[in-house]
Amino acid sequence: MNKKKVSLKDIAEKAQVSTALVSYVLNGKEKESRVGHEIAVKIKAIARELNYEPNYLAKSLRSGKTQTIGLIIADISNPFFANIARIVEDEAKKNGYTVIIGSSDENAEKSRDLIAVFLNRQVDGFIIVSSEDSEEQIRYLLDKNVPFVLLDRHFPDLATDFVSLNSFKAAFDAGSHLIQNGYKNIGLIAYKSQLFHMQERIRGYRQSLAENRIPFQSTWLKEIGFETVEKEIRVGIDDMLAADFPVDALIFATYRLAIAGLKYINSLGLKVPDDLAIVSFGQAEVFDLYYCPITYVLQPMEELGKTAVEILIHKLKQPDADKKQILMEAKLVARDSSRLKVKVA
Amino acid sequence: MNKKKVSLKDIAEKAQVSTALVSYVLNGKEKESRVGHEIAVKIKAIARELNYEPNYLAKSLRSGKTQTIGLIIADISNPFFANIARIVEDEAKKNGYTVIIGSSDENAEKSRDLIAVFLNRQVDGFIIVSSEDSEEQIRYLLDKNVPFVLLDRHFPDLATDFVSLNSFKAAFDAGSHLIQNGYKNIGLIAYKSQLFHMQERIRGYRQSLAENRIPFQSTWLKEIGFETVEKEIRVGIDDMLAADFPVDALIFATYRLAIAGLKYINSLGLKVPDDLAIVSFGQAEVFDLYYCPITYVLQPMEELGKTAVEILIHKLKQPDADKKQILMEAKLVARDSSRLKVKVA
Structure with a gap:
């Protein structure tokens, strides 16, 4: 059995076209180079018939150099x-x-x-x-x-x-922005996590209250477990709204927390921002397309x-x-x- | 130099605790097992000092069996x-x-x-x-x-x-649903693609018109290039709205097309569904949180x-x-x- 490798040239000869044309077609570039449909089909058929091994994949496989x-x-x-x-x-x-x-x-x-x-x-x-x-x-x-x-x-x-x-600074800015715009009872919904960036977001939020002489209320901070976001968010928001100093603004420390929170806020019939102002970390189309565009921390x-x-x-x-x-x-x-x-x- | 592997037992002896305790701590399970913070810190310090190689990672590395x-x-x-x-x-x-x-x-x-x-x-x-x-x-x-x-x-x-x-059936259902709800001039925004599932979505949409004896208008179908979605969507929607039979409903063949389309529809000040009804393929939080929840094709x-x-x-x-x-x-x-x-x- 002849095991000689089939080349582009073999195919070109059989199809009576140039090697360049065969290369174009077998590398999927026929659209760019305006090769006729019929000739492309013919070249592919010959390639299959001759058992041509697409060079591009085989080459990187042999070299193992990726x-x-x-x-x-x-x-x-x-x-x-x-x-x-x-x-x-x-x-x-x-x-x-x-x-x-x-x-x-x-x-x-x-x-x-x-x-x-x-x-x-x-x-x-x-x-x-x-x-x-x-x-x-x-x-x-x-x-x-x-x-x-x-x-x-x-x-x-x-x-x-x-x-x-710089999560500390980002959370500090989020809190300060809400305070400047007249909100005083500001809650933070974060993850329960020892990860440094999450701890820094909590620290920055608390610092924004402290610098504006707003006494922090422990009900304003909810740390939510990764595995139980939906449930804990509902309980947490209920608790923040029923507190002695009910929140008038919420910061979400991540995108996923914001989505779960906004769904629950919608279901309560609360209007953003009149009933509850919102700032969120993370960025996503949903912040643009929400009925009230969401203020967010733009991460580079x-x-x-x-x-x-x-x-x-x-x-x-x-x-x-x-x-x-x-x-x-x-x-x-x-x-x-x-x-x-x-x-x- | 003594190259003998450091074992959990070596660490346990030096820390004067049980091997099980060392194992708990070094496998990050101290929280579950209520190990005191101080003893956990001590065990980790000894492990480092003895140059202990975390077994868990090393083991899978040696076996290469993952x-x-x-x-x-x-x-x-x-x-x-x-x-x-x-x-x-x-x-x-x-x-x-x-x-x-x-x-x-x-x-x-x-x-x-x-x-x-x-x-x-x-x-x-x-x-x-x-x-x-x-x-x-x-x-x-x-x-x-x-x-x-x-x-x-x-x-x-x-x-x-x-x-x-079954993309044909899904698109057929989307079109039929809009027709049943009183819409007649239904547009489809799809990708320009030879991929079978995309062609099937186009075929299913056209079939829903045909079975309801609505003559298909070529302005109703826009096939958008992957690389130029934002621009082509704007031009396409403008064209569909200015046509002899302007569309009163739109089907988006993918999530990304829907996001780009909804942004443009918002910017035009059009109200969904009174000005334009929407059905989309794909699923995402944004369809829930949009001011008017979006009808979508739920894929399993x-x-x-x-x-x-x-x-x-x-x-x-x-x-x-x-x-x-x-x-x-x-x-x-x-x-x-x-x-x-x-x-x-």
Whole structure:
């Protein structure tokens, strides 16, 4: 049996066309080059008949040289992370890297499995959005000198490269903005989490009250479990509205908390912002399309993602480079959901 | 130098506690087991001092046995695919598999790179949401006997396993529902794509008009390029509204088209459904939180994802099993955006 590899030239000869044309068609570029439909069909048929092995896939398979970055995100079903993943991919692709993604679902065990899978499959380096309780895994990567950059969340006790948001300042700005617009009883709905960025959001919120001499009420702060968001949000909002100093404004510390909260606020028939003003972290189409556009903390997503890729790629080339620890600033985008409070006459 | 591995017992002896306690703490379970904070800190410090290698990660690294599925989705920033990815992960995890994800961004070249990367890294099998022009890649996997299942999109000419939606029927139902509710001039905004599921949506929509003896107008159908959605949507909607038979209802063939369309409809000051009724494919929080809840085609996402995993795992165990080709039915969820048309007196 003749095992000689079928080439583009073989196909071109049989089809009586140029090799370039065959290449166009077999690389799916016939639309761009205005190849006639009939001739394209003919070329493909001959390629199949001769058992042509598409060069493009086979080539990268043989070389095994594809450079790869492992990206671990905390939750793929959260649009913030999904969009960051897309940015990381685009930036990596520009630099000749392919990204493979794992989602830890905010679960340390899954995160550990993913790190092991990616290490076994020899990714060149990692970009990681850490989940709760994953500090020991990060320490392990550090000890083993695996190149990685933490994205969006970091551990202040670990000397890693990271690109995160200045969450303290962002939450402080959110609280201050509401106070300036006449709201006084401001609640915060956050996650129950030891993750530093979440603790910083709580600290920034409390600081905005303190600097404006508004005494903090413990009913105003709700820390919600990851697994029981819907239920705890309902109970928490009920509690905040029934308190001695009922809230007139709410800050949501993440997108997912905002969605669950807004659904419940709608179901109660409360009007935003007259009954309850809203500011949220995270960003998503729903904040634009809601009947009252939602004020939100604009995180520099593009910058966060791109910078993480840059740092990692630089690190891959120069493993001894100094650690980069970058805190980026968010920007409050003020809209109707937190507009100036109307005083009741 | 003593290279003997440090064990939990070594740490326990030095800390003068039980091995079980050390294990709890080093596996991050101290919260569950009510270990005192001080003793936990002490144990972690000793583990570090002795250079203890966390067993959990090292073990999976040494064995290299983690079973892995490669999932290729068409666009990670689309919530439909992000949610399906989460379902696939959960189901795979139940079966002892880890999922690594790549996003092709509807781009055949990226899809090809990802397939090569995943094959090089020896995933056990693939679940693939195909992108435009990727038919040859799928044929290649078929020829090479790589185990895979197509999800959400399939190629009618290829004898692969697949789990998809009955897109013809879903679009037919969407059109029929609008007609029953009194709308007559119904437009469809779809992608310009040769992908079978998109062609089927167009065919189903046209069939709903034909069966109700509504003559189709070519201005009612807009096929939008992936790269130019925002611009083409504006031009397309303008054109549909200015036509001889201006549309009184719109069907969006995907979530992303709906978001772009609704933003433009809002900016025109049109009211849904009085000025324009809406039905959309895809599902997302924004359809619930919009001022007028949007009627949508509920795709059995959970079923789609789970079934794809089931078929793949079965295939991995029994490579010669018969091909499974499954078309699932969508369900139209009727809400205010397509309610009974108010007749002008």
